[in-house]
Amino acid sequence: MTCAELLIRLLRDRYGVDTLFGIPGVHTVELYRGLQESGVRHVTPRHEQGAGFMADGYARATGRPGVCLIITGPGMTNIATAMGQALADSVPMLVISSVNRRDTLGRGQGRLHELESQQRLVAGVARFSHTLLDPAGLPETLARAFAVFQGQRPGPVHIEIPIDLFDAHVTPPGEWSAPMIHPASPDPTGIAQAAQWLHHAERPLVLLGGGCVNAPDTARELVTRLDAPTATTINAKGLLGEAHPLDLGANTGLAAVRRLASEADVILAIGTELGETDYDVVFDDGFELTGRLIRIDLDAQQLVRNQALSLGLISDAAQALTRLLEHFPVPLDKQGAARTSMTRDALNLAHDPALSPFVPLCDTLRHALPNAIWVGDSTAPVYAANHLLSLPAPRHFFNASTGYGTLGYGLPAALGAQLGQPALPVIALVGDGGVMFTLSELATAVEAQLPVVILLWHNKGYEEIRRYMDEHGVEPLGVDIRAPDFITVAKGFGCLATRVDSPPELAEALASRPGDGPFLIEVDAGAWMAWCQGNASTIEEPA
Structure with missing residues (x-):
């Protein structure tokens, strides 16, 4: 089969992609050969930025990567804004684009849709950007993309394919199943230390971010056993269910929750950036944590951003929630519901x-x-x-x-x-x-x-x-x-x-x-x- 045909087959049969967002162009016509018979749904937005936002919404609603087929040049500059939003919120998005022929790349010959370097253009809004130069490397490149989505902090990935490779013949793989990738688990010693601090805390506080959305039941049970007031980010709204007695909502930018946070002696933050647009929406840098801060995140660098860290663990949020829960077989009594209720009354939303x-x-x-x-x-x-x-x-x-x-x-x-x-x-x-x-x-x-x-x-x-x-x-x-x-x-x-x-x-x-x-x-x-x-x-x- 051709490289273009292999791409669609890999997306459908290896990675379960059922929807593609894209606007056909002369450089991507070969990607559409046989697409209608493939059973993969194609949605045509009216602008490439719309394609990116649709893929973003699809990914957030389903937990599966949104996939786009984008034209060379202006298609990529148009979708860059949507990629920036997805990168900021760690949304899995795969952007597959065409690029000019291999023998013309970087030569500035005024070719149709030519940019000096598409890869360099989008590198700042992608987890990685890769130019496919050998069609035989397509399965490995796609595997790298989905490894990012499954095993590390997700975000947009860009793969560009020169137009002279679309109809290049390739040998299909003998096996269509996807590789199994398990995300990182937390260090047992670190989890034990975190559990000890939480056991002895007098005024614990939990902060849950969008990294936790795949484990709502475990998050809810851990919060209940910790008996700790819990704030969620906007992207984590709904984690604790409706009207949970420990739920402070996404209100960490408001004065009453800030007071509670500044008085907390141990803070557990999982899967959250502790970033400005969740914790400081009034933009005065007034969200302060003075207690011991335990942070758990897939991204090691994120552990040391925005707030002073006491203990950091590199881990998938769901894995960490499960391991922590094992250290609390019976619920603690930290007056969490009363503290939450008092704070809600003070908010008077x-x-x-x-x-x-x-x-x-x-x-x-x-x-x-x-x-x-x-x-x-x-x-x-x-x-x-x-x-x-x-x-x-x-x-x-x-x-x-x-x-x-x-x-x-x-x-x-x-x-x-x-x-x-x-x-x-x-x-x-x-x-x-x-x-x-x-x-x-x-x-x-x-x-x-x-x-x-x-x-x-x-x-x-x-x-x-x-x-x-x-x-x-x-x-x-x-x-x-x-x-x-x-x-x-x-x-x-x-x-x-x-x-x-x-x-x-x-x-x-x-x-x-x-x-x-x-x-x-x-x-x-x-x-x-x-x-x-x-x-x-x-x-x-x-x-």
């Missing part, structure tokens, strides 16, 4: 003026779409949901307000999540500013008949940046942008759309959502805020 208008929005969506996957852009409802939502399971909430923080993520990532989890409802939370980056992906949603609910928060521009300018004495400029008539635009794509001003109207709209395509619901932010202000007494504490 439902009555925070910045959050309270979004309580009925979250409640209405949850009632209409139970067990939904929530995917967000950088927009006011997402910032509020980061604090307010308590969810039954992980992989049900992710957005671009953390890490790289790119705009335009929410809509295409929600489409990827829906493709990966077709049996679950999916909500895209987007703003009128951010959605304009990838609004064309409405066409993809309609074409693929994806029943995503797109809640578009329309506050007439870049509200957060406008407020930031005001707070810093900068005359607002470039933030009061003109928006299209979103209802008309959506209907032009063939997408059902409506406009609502209040929670009752939102509930009514959701009750009539279609099951065979996307539904855009535009929320007039000003009218919504006015309704909430007039009905403040009816807003209750979120579940």
